[in-house]
Amino acid sequence: MDLLNALVALANFVIVPAIAYGSQLALGALGVTLIYGILRFSNFAHGDTMAFGAMIAVLVTWGLQAVGLSFGPLPTALLALPFAILGCILLVLVTDRLVYRFYREQKAKPVILVIVSMGVMFIMNGLVRFIIGPDDQKFSDGARFLISARDFKSMTGLQEGLAIKTSQGITLIVAVIAVALLFWFLNKTRTGKSMRAYSDNEDLALLSGINPERVVMITWIIVAALATTAGVLYGLDKSFKPFVYFQLLLPIFASAIVGGLGNPLGAIAGGFIIAFSEVTITYAWKKVLTYVAPENLEPSGLVQLLSTDYKFAVSFVILLIVLLFKPTGLFKGKAV
Amino acid sequence: MTESVKNTLLFIAVGSLILLTGFTQSWNTAVLILNMGLISAIMAIGVNLQWGFAGLFNVGVMGFVALGGLAVVLVSTAPTPGAWGAGGYGIVLSLLLGAATVVAAVLVATKMPKGRVQTLTIIAVLIVGFFLYRAVFDPNVAAVEAIDPAIAGNIGGLNLPVLLAWPAGGLLAAGAAWLIGKTALGLRSDYLAIATLGIAEIIIAVMKNEDWLARGVKNVYGIPRPSPVVGYEVELQQDPAFLARAEWLGLDPVTASTLSVKLGYSLLFMLVLLALLWMAQMALKSPWGRMMRAIRDNEVAAEAMGKDVTRRHLQIFVLGSAICGIAGAMMTTLDGQLTPGTYNPLRFTFLVWVMVIVGGSGNNFGAVLGAFLIWFLWVQVEPIGLWLMSVITAGLPDGSALKSHLIDSAAHMRLFTMGLILLIVLRFSPRGLIPEK
Numbered sequence: 001m002d003l004l005n006a007l008v009a010l011a012n013f014v015i016v017p018a019i020a021y022g023s024q025l026a027l028g029a030l031g032v033t034l035i036y037g038i039l040r041f042s043n044f045a046h047g048d049t050m051a052f053g054a055m056i057a058v059l060v061t062w063g064l065q066a067v068g069l070s071f072g073p074l075p076t077a078l079l080a081l082p083f084a085i086l087g088c089i090l091l092v093l094v095t096d097r098l099v100y101r102f103y104r105e106q107k108a109k110p111v112i113l114v115i116v117s118m119g120v121m122f123i124m125n126g127l128v129r130f131i132i133g134p135d136d137q138k139f140s141d142g143a144r145f146l147i148s149a150r151d152f153k154s155m156t157g158l159q160e161g162l163a164i165k166t167s168q169g170i171t172l173i174v175a176v177i178a179v180a181l182l183f184w185f186l187n188k189t190r191t192g193k194s195m196r197a198y199s200d201n202e203d204l205a206l207l208s209g210i211n212p213e214r215v216v217m218i219t220w221i222i223v224a225a226l227a228t229t230a231g232v233l234y235g236l237d238k239s240f241k242p243f244v245y246f247q248l249l250l251p252i253f254a255s256a257i258v259g260g261l262g263n264p265l266g267a268i269a270g271g272f273i274i275a276f277s278e279v280t281i282t283y284a285w286k287k288v289l290t291y292v293a294p295e296n297l298e299p300s301g302l303v304q305l306l307s308t309d310y311k312f313a314v315s316f317v318i319l320l321i322v323l324l325f326k327p328t329g330l331f332k333g334k335a336v
Numbered sequence: 337m338t339e340s341v342k343n344t345l346l347f348i349a350v351g352s353l354i355l356l357t358g359f360t361q362s363w364n365t366a367v368l369i370l371n372m373g374l375i376s377a378i379m380a381i382g383v384n385l386q387w388g389f390a391g392l393f394n395v396g397v398m399g400f401v402a403l404g405g406l407a408v409v410l411v412s413t414a415p416t417p418g419a420w421g422a423g424g425y426g427i428v429l430s431l432l433l434g435a436a437t438v439v440a441a442v443l444v445a446t447k448m449p450k451g452r453v454q455t456l457t458i459i460a461v462l463i464v465g466f467f468l469y470r471a472v473f474d475p476n477v478a479a480v481e482a483i484d485p486a487i488a489g490n491i492g493g494l495n496l497p498v499l500l501a502w503p504a505g506g507l508l509a510a511g512a513a514w515l516i517g518k519t520a521l522g523l524r525s526d527y528l529a530i531a532t533l534g535i536a537e538i539i540i541a542v543m544k545n546e547d548w549l550a551r552g553v554k555n556v557y558g559i560p561r562p563s564p565v566v567g568y569e570v571e572l573q574q575d576p577a578f579l580a581r582a583e584w585l586g587l588d589p590v591t592a593s594t595l596s597v598k599l600g601y602s603l604l605f606m607l608v609l610l611a612l613l614w615m616a617q618m619a620l621k622s623p624w625g626r627m628m629r630a631i632r633d634n635e636v637a638a639e640a641m642g643k644d645v646t647r648r649h650l651q652i653f654v655l656g657s658a659i660c661g662i663a664g665a666m667m668t669t670l671d672g673q674l675t676p677g678t679y680n681p682l683r684f685t686f687l688v689w690v691m692v693i694v695g696g697s698g699n700n701f702g703a704v705l706g707a708f709l710i711w712f713l714w715v716q717v718e719p720i721g722l723w724l725m726s727v728i729t730a731g732l733p734d735g736s737a738l739k740s741h742l743i744d745s746a747a748h749m750r751l752f753t754m755g756l757i758l759l760i761v762l763r764f765s766p767r768g769l770i771p772e773k
Contacts, residue, residue, distance in 0.1 A: 099763075114393065115762065118686055122752070126755060130752060133748075250533060313541065320519060320520070
């Protein structure tokens with residue numbers, strides 16, 4: 001019974017949140033990795049692209065709520081998601097046309113593109129703050145829990161409760177659908193194959209008659225869709241705050257690099273590795289250990305390895321270890 | 337128009353912008369812009385050293401600036417009575433234990449034969465070391481933080497003159513940069529960017545959370561000023577000689593005293609800036625500077641000529657970060673307080689980058705010019721935006737939601753404008769206002 005309680009506590013505080021967070025990171029990292037694979041630079045504006053997409057979702061959600069539309073027990077934001085994706089696609093395509101295309105034609109060095117993306121980051125950040133302001137915005141509605149802790153306790157009779165938030169369930173389901181669609185697209189369709197070919201060997205792809213501008217455009221569309229989805233899911237799970245999305249840049253990059261930049265499968269693995277390590281290392285293990293440890297040996301402290309404020313440090317240290325021992329990432333990524 | 341005439345005119349133009357602020361707004365604002373402009377110029381020289389000379393992409397400027405600020409607290413504030421006895425030495429011991437753990441793990445990694453035994457030994461060393469460190473660290477920290485938590489709760493400083501804290505800030509930043517450079521400089525350029533971005537966040541997280549060090553988010557106030565160059569307003573207002581001079585200038589005592597304090601800082605900052613600028617110019621012209629640019633332009637060729645690229649990169653990374661540390665220490669001195677909560681990467685890392693690129697990367701004077709110009713805009717965009725918004729919304733009725741939203745959001749024009757300036761310069765004049773020769 002104690003062991004079961006320990007397992008439930010572990011699931012409640014570590015496994016469920018880490019799966020949700022990991023899915024969000026994986027979606028974000030997929031965007032970074034695709035940009036890196038096709039356009040060959042690290043996009044510093046990715047966090048703010050997520051924020052922009054999520055912002056549109058927030059605004060549309062408010063609009064839908066105002067006219068009285070809702071999605072039953074599911075959050076209205078899911079209805080707003082397609083509009084948000086469209087808005088975000090528009091933004092990144094305009095950005096690409098006005099900003100990035102010039103440097104692509106010049107064959108500028110990747111580091112120049114990174115600096116350019118810094119400028120784009122400023123502008124997007126400014127836009128988001130300009131439109132919705134820098135404050136926290138709540139936009140989740142519908143049922144709060146799939147299973148609440150109390151229901152779980154009365155159902156199973158255990159001491160520990162297991163709460164699964166609706167947002168966590170939705171995150172996982174949406175992420176699985178998005179990833180399945182992405183991999184189907186990349187592996188089965190002609191366009192997807194041309195994208196992979198372009199990523200593997202640009203010159204060869206050009207020789208075989210692949211239109212580079214079309215590949216780039218489709219990449220941006222996919223990236224905008226992924227970024228918006230990731231942004232909305234993160235916002236539903238926590239809350240929407242522009243600056244937090246900027247800060248997500250670090251764990252997202254860590255996920256993409258740990259998995260191997262340019263490798264979509266690696267980005268997903270990286271997202272979950274980073275999420276699980278962040279949550280396990282900053283979790284206070286006292287509760288779980290008290291159930292498992294024999295009598296009299298219960299821990300006296302919180303048994304928290306690092307305080308939650310250091311979660312950035314965790315993703316960073318993992319990043320460094322992987323870079324030092326396996327510079328191309330766990331799954332073989334590119335090394336440009 | 338020759339090069340030097342054009343550059344002089346550019347400097348005069350930026351100077352007159354600041355003077356114009358003095359005439360139209362207030363001299364206090366103008367001198368404030370000048371002071372932060374001087375500090376920003378020093379940061380820009382540091383970044384220019386790394387990016388312009390060597391092509392290193394460091395986006396962790398904020399971390400080094402914050403370390404400089406930390407050095408000010410550790411050097412110039414008074415020690416908290418009893419803190420060292422209560423737990424200060426214990427904390428130092430625990431940190432040494434932590435360092436010893438890392439060294440031991442590295443030794444195991446390099447000396448033992450590869451294999452499963454080695455991996456297990458490394459893990460064992462790290463786990464044992466970590467728990468030992470926490471066992472010594474936690475009680476000592478609790479003891480220090482328990483001392484008078486409302487006003488202290490930290491170990492305090494060494495009570496040395498605050499001017500000594502400036503080079504100390506440089507040293508602290510240099511030490512951190514050496515550690516980072518050792519691990520991250522061998523990596524590819526954008527990995528270095530991510531690594532420095534992460535380190536900066538971690539440094540800020542440490543400064544926010546380790547209350548025993550510099551009170552964390554409770555902030556440290558009342559950092560001593562570099563007297564006698566910079567005085568205290570209250571004392572000046574009671575000094576008859578000062579009052580006579582103020583009257584002669586036709587200023588009221590309050591304005592005169594605040595201006596005198598700020599100009600004192602300007603003088604000190606100017607001296608530091610000129611010294612660093614001179615050194616950077618000498619470095620640029622020296623064989624060392626030429627070697628650096630050769631490495632930047634073609635690493636493979638430079639390596640083939642027998643240059644140790646990684647070591648040179650480490651060298652310049654440490655130097656540039658040290659300069660950012662000095663600037664950070666100066667900024668904390670100017671503020672008179674250390675507030676870890678206010679360090680924001682957009683303001684302290686990316687804005688400095690905008691300065692360097694707009695001014696002209698690779699040219700020290702360009703970096704300095706860019707720093708003054710961008711800092712001026714950063715300060716002035718907000719009032720300009722507010723004015724612009726009130727013009728745009730003049731036709732809207734008072735109290736309409738759109739009007740108040742637009743006026744409120746004028747404050748966020750800054751980031752947008754900076755991004756726009758950066759993109760425009762990169763596109764139409766990628767070498768900046770004063771290009772590299």
